[in-house]
Amino acid sequence: MQLLTWAMRLLIFFFLLAFAFKNAEPVTLRFIFGQSLQAPLVAVVLFFVVVGVLLGLLALLGSVLRQRREIAGLRREIEASRVRESSPS
DSSP: HHHHHHHHHHHHHHHHHHHHTTTTEEEEEEEEEOOOEEEEHHHHHHHHHHHHHHHHHHHHHHHHHHHHHHHHHHHHHHHHHHHHHSOOO
């Protein structure tokens, strides 16, 4: 199974590498106020993919933290109920 996983990773890597070589010509990004930037197309695409991933992770951060707090509270509640059950009455 690990061999299949590594084969897929290599296939994806070589596909992306070929994509990068095919899209190395410069493109011009035009910003507001007349500013512009020239960069290779693959660098622009990679930049915006990374920014998109970071924004997605940032959007999930609140949910993850809320769930972790809820899990910690439920664990404390379970521990407290175990202590109550084990103590002699």
